[in-house]
Amino acid sequence: MDYYNILGVPKTANDxxxxxAYRKLAKQHHPDTGGDQKRFQQISEAYQTLSNPQKRQEYxxxxxxFDQGFGPGGFQGTGAFEDMFAxxxxxxxxxxxxxxxxxxxxxxxxxxxxxxxxxxxxxxxTARYRKPxxxxxxxxxxxxxxxxxxxxxxxxxxxDDTIQQFQPGDLNVVIKYAxxxxxxxxxxxxxxxxxxxxxxxxxxxxxxxxxLDGNTIRLTIPxxxxxxxxxxxxxxxxxTGRGRGNAYIQVKVKMPNLTDQQLMQLxxxxxxxxx
Numbered sequence: 001m002d003y004y005n006i007l008g009v010p011k012t013a014n015d016x017x018x019x020x021a022y023r024k025l026a027k028q029h030h031p032d033t034g035g036d037q038k039r040f041q042q043i044s045e046a047y048q049t050l051s052n053p054q055k056r057q058e059y060x061x062x063x064x065x066f067d068q069g070f071g072p073g074g075f076q077g078t079g080a081f082e083d084m085f086a087x088x089x090x091x092x093x094x095x096x097x098x099x100x101x102x103x104x105x106x107x108x109x110x111x112x113x114x115x116x117x118x119x120x121x122x123x124x125x126t127a128r129y130r131k132p133x134x135x136x137x138x139x140x141x142x143x144x145x146x147x148x149x150x151x152x153x154x155x156x157x158x159x160d161d162t163i164q165q166f167q168p169g170d171l172n173v174v175i176k177y178a179x180x181x182x183x184x185x186x187x188x189x190x191x192x193x194x195x196x197x198x199x200x201x202x203x204x205x206x207x208x209x210x211x212l213d214g215n216t217i218r219l220t221i222p223x224x225x226x227x228x229x230x231x232x233x234x235x236x237x238x239x240t241g242r243g244r245g246n247a248y249i250q251v252k253v254k255m256p257n258l259t260d261q262q263l264m265q266l267x268x269x270x271x272x273x274x275x
Contacts, residue, residue, distance in 0.1 A: 003046035003059065011060070015051065022047040031163055034132070105169040106132065108159040109152075112173050114143065116180045116190075119238055120212040121145055127155075127173060133162050139171065146239030149177045149185065183212070188245030189237045193252055201225050201253045209249060211236050219249060227253035 004011050007021045025043045029035035049055045110129050122145035128138050139158045147153065152174050159169030183190045194207055204223035208216050211233075219231060230250045237245025258266070 001042065001046075003050050006042050006046040007050065013050075018047060018050055022051075031132070037163060103163075103166045105160040105163055105166045107169040107172060109172040109174065111176055112143070113176045113178050114147070115178050116183055116185070116238075117212050117214075118143070119145065119147060119177065127158075127171065129171075131160050131162050137161075141171070141173065143173070143175070146188075146241075147175050149175060151175050182210070183247075185238070186248075188240045190245065190247045191250065192247070193250045195252045195254050196221060196225075197254055198256055201227070201251075207249075209233070209247075211247065212238075221251060225251055225253075227251065 004013070007013075007018065007025065009017055009021050013021070022043065026040065026047075029040040029043060031037045031040060049059050108129055108131075110127060112125070112127065114123065122143060124140065124142050126138050127141050128136055130136055137160075139155070141153075141155055141158070143153065152172050155171040155173065157168045158171035161168040177185060183192050185191075190212070192209070194209075196205060196207070200221065202223060204225070205221045207219045207221060209219050210216050217233060217236070219233070221231075228250060230248050233247040233249065235244045236247035
């Protein structure tokens with residue numbers, strides 16, 4: 001196997017020329033970008049050999065026996081080779097020394113939008129994503145209760161597995177909250193606005209509040225409650241490491257459209273009560 005011909009460089013090529021040729025060919029033929037795996041291995045093997053002064057000298061000297069193949073542990077590259085590979089492919093199969101003996105497929109990052117009820121209780125779901133070869137992979141994942149908006153969960157070994165000789169990559173799931181029809185999220189707390197009539201505010205009333213766990217709590221609104229008053233429901237927010245947050249209910253009083261006669265009657269009532 002002619003390593004110089006594979007890289008397209010002369011036998012007098014220096015380190016910079018070798019590196020430039022390798023970077024160009026590796027990007028072009030890498031399996032993750034649709035390249036041929038065998039061709040990519042030849043390019044990597046050639047660069048590993050020629051970039052190492054001792055191995056290059058042995059290769060250039062035919063009377064010395066030199067193993068041009070891959071060892072049983074896959075790529076046996078030098079640290080410089082792995083560092084350059086990682087820079088080219090964003091962490092790629094040779095991301096760190098942990099995988100020197102066991103190259104790794106690409107990690108996959110996807111977003112998953114959760115309903116607040118699932119955030120409250122946790123959920124088992126199926127994650128689907130498209131692999132570099134165009135096929136769709138499905139994996140079962142479990143998302144724990146209380147996961148935060150914007151938080152990422154790593155599922156080891158559930159990522160890309162296109163190259164069977166490499167160990168599977170990881171699956172990173174970025175959590176997003178779906179907008180809820182009643183509740184707004186404030187960290188681990190929940191907030192909701194309800195509207196009551198002026199008469200209900202004056203007399204007092206009871207309002208049923210449906211929580212995320214499907215239960216209903218009857219909230220007592222005392223007589224004389226002002227608009228924008230907020231009531232707290234302890235322990236009915238999102239799960240935390242130490243329990244649950246709170247739910248807050250803000251009351252908005254709907255003002256009625258009154259006739260002049262009705263306004264006069266109210267003026268008489270409030271005027272007499274303040275005298």
